[in-house]
């Protein structure tokens with residue numbers, strides 16, 4: 001239906017950024033189903049290519065190696081067409097990655113409170129949260145990263161909301177964003193014609 005042009009999507013490429021546990025992986029997958037786009041989770045891609053889990057990569061190769069993998073993966077996923085990309089929580093923090101992603105298309109940032117993040121991550125293995133006081137660590141790291149996440153294109157809250165509602169809001173906001181892009185593009189066309 002999408003390829004026949006009967007149903008249109010707001011975008012054919014979008015990335016999801018935000019802190020750990022805000023729902024990038026889950027919402028990204030659901031969004032990709034809703035928009036009939038391919039789905040890539042950069043952490044899963046790294047896991048597959050390196051042949052180790054994220055905690056193993058951190059423990060055996062070090063965080064620097066993981067960040068280099070993320071950088072390489074960003075170069076690749078920004079060349080894809082028809083895809084929803086779920087990033088790792090730190091991917092968008094790197095300035096170079098951020099520039100590449102924002103140039104490629106809209107970056108939707110998901111937000112949640114430190115308490116929600118703690119509840120959603122406490123039974124999982126996030127190497128950066130393997131500390132004595134994970135909630136304190138979440139607060140510190142979130143404060144540090146917040147100004148950077150603010151540089152995303154669209155911001156959506158995920159606290160206490162079912163995933164379907166979040167996906168619906170993202171799609172609405174992407175339509176509004178796409179409308180503005182088209183208006184700018186046709187304005188620029190008019191400007192160019194007027195100058196001819």
Ligand SMILES: Nc1ncnc2c1ncn2[C@@H]1O[C@H](COP(=O)(O)OP(=O)(O)O)[C@@H](O)[C@H]1O
Nearest residue numbers: 019020021022023024025026120158161162163
């Ligand atoms: N809106 C939501 N409501 C409840 N649980 C959620 C929601 N979004 C994600 N989760 C759950 O929280 C956990 C972390 O989500 P995940 O998608 O892995 O986050 P991220 O990729 O941002 O770290 C998962 O168990 C996921 O199913």
Ligand SMILES: O=C(O)C1=C[C@@H](OP(=O)(O)O)[C@@H](O)[C@H](O)C1
Nearest residue numbers: 019020021043088089090126127
């Ligand atoms: O915030 C971070 O630096 C990280 C977030 C993780 O991804 P999620 O945000 O999907 O948990 C994963 O990439 C790695 O543990 C580092």
Ligand SMILES: [Mg+2]
Nearest residue numbers: 024025043088
């Ligand atoms: Mg994830």
